[in-house]
Amino acid sequence: MTRHFLNLSDAGGDAIAAMLADAIDRKAARRGQPKGKTDADAPLAGHTLAMIFEKNSTRTRVSFDMAIRQLGGTSLILDGATSQLGRGETIADTARVLSRMCDMIMIRTDDHAKIEEMAHHATVPVINGLTDMSHPCQIVADLLTVVEHGLALPGSQWAWLGDGNNVLHSIIEAAGLLKFGVRIAVPEGYEPDSAFAGRAQAAGAAITLTRDPVAAVAGADVVVTDTWISMGQAHADEKLKAMMPYQVTSALMAHAKPGARFLHCLPAHRGEEVVPEVIDGPQSLIWDEAENRIHAQKSVLLWAADRLG
Ligand code: CP
Ligand code: NVA
Numbered sequence: 001m002t003r004h005f006l007n008l009s010d011a012g013g014d015a016i017a018a019m020l021a022d023a024i025d026r027k028a029a030r031r032g033q034p035k036g037k038t039d040a041d042a043p044l045a046g047h048t049l050a051m052i053f054e055k056n057s058t059r060t061r062v063s064f065d066m067a068i069r070q071l072g073g074t075s076l077i078l079d080g081a082t083s084q085l086g087r088g089e090t091i092a093d094t095a096r097v098l099s100r101m102c103d104m105i106m107i108r109t110d111d112h113a114k115i116e117e118m119a120h121h122a123t124v125p126v127i128n129g130l131t132d133m134s135h136p137c138q139i140v141a142d143l144l145t146v147v148e149h150g151l152a153l154p155g156s157q158w159a160w161l162g163d164g165n166n167v168l169h170s171i172i173e174a175a176g177l178l179k180f181g182v183r184i185a186v187p188e189g190y191e192p193d194s195a196f197a198g199r200a201q202a203a204g205a206a207i208t209l210t211r212d213p214v215a216a217v218a219g220a221d222v223v224v225t226d227t228w229i230s231m232g233q234a235h236a237d238e239k240l241k242a243m244m245p246y247q248v249t250s251a252l253m254a255h256a257k258p259g260a261r262f263l264h265c266l267p268a269h270r271g272e273e274v275v276p277e278v279i280d281g282p283q284s285l286i287w288d289e290a291e292n293r294i295h296a297q298k299s300v301l302l303w304a305a306d307r308l309g
Contacts (some may be wrong), residue, residue, distance in 0.1 A: 015309030019299035020206030087270035164192035176200030185216035
């Protein structure tokens with residue numbers, strides 16, 4: 001069976017735990033070495049990762065490129081504007097061709113159905129580098145970051161503030177797989193897709209929705225937010241106004257557990273979803289979180305290549 005990674009549930013809780021453990025070990029083993037140096041065991045030597053971007057990216061692009069290099073392989077990048085995908089060649093045909101030429105495909109796109117279509121026709125692993133629905137690779141890095149900073153995931157309490165978006169969907173999915181709680185505070189009309197919460201709740205995770213940001217953050221171990229306007233969404237003053245009460249401020253953080261960690265996948269809009277004192281303050285783990293995209297993506301690539309879990 002080809003191992004596609006479209007959502008965290010494709011791997012499951014045990015494999016994600018294995019990814020986190022492997023990422024911690026590999027990160028420790030190469031500490032202090034040049035970032036482009038190959039890991040001693042070069043587990044994916046000779047492998048080529050094709051990366052397709054139909055949306056902008058800094059972290060996902062660079063982290064996957066560095067990740068495959070560190071594993072001993074190489075990458076190449078296609079974008080909508082310069083590949084035949086942009087001129088209407090089908091996803092199915094693109095998947096068939098790339099499967100003959102490359103060993104793995106990572107794609108960032110809009111409609112999640114496109115990545116499902118790609119996985120259906122690809123004979124090599126397809127990895128979700130973000131869709132409008134989910135961002136599973138980001139959440140592997142987020143989990144890695146809080147675990148590194150001493151959090152035991154099972155039973156921990158997470159708070160999400162702002163927009164019910166793709167990043168939140170993957171956090172909810174992780175909560176179901178790894179058994180932690182998520183309290184979600186979003187304005188009316190910006191709720192996450194209830195199917196994610198339904199599945200996580202069925203798996204035993206406590207997922208609650210509130211309009212009250214203080215209630216969401218009270219006693220939380222981890223506080224997370226993201227941009228109020230995701231890629232592909234129109235800038236809307238009405239939305240920004242509705243989001244304002246959900247801004248992460250120092251006063252709001254004071255309701256979380258002492259020492260609670262703040263996460264943001266970046267890019268950030270200081271003064272919108274979070275104030276500078278929080279995102280640039282002592283509780284913020286954003287730079288570890290960004291660096292951990294490399295270490296987490298290495299684990300995702302190894303899992304997809306059937307070398308892990
Ligand atoms: N967090 C994240 O996915 O960043 P990029 O959009 O820069 O890839
Ligand atoms: N929710 C954001 C995440 C960016 C990494 C977006 O989709 O634009």
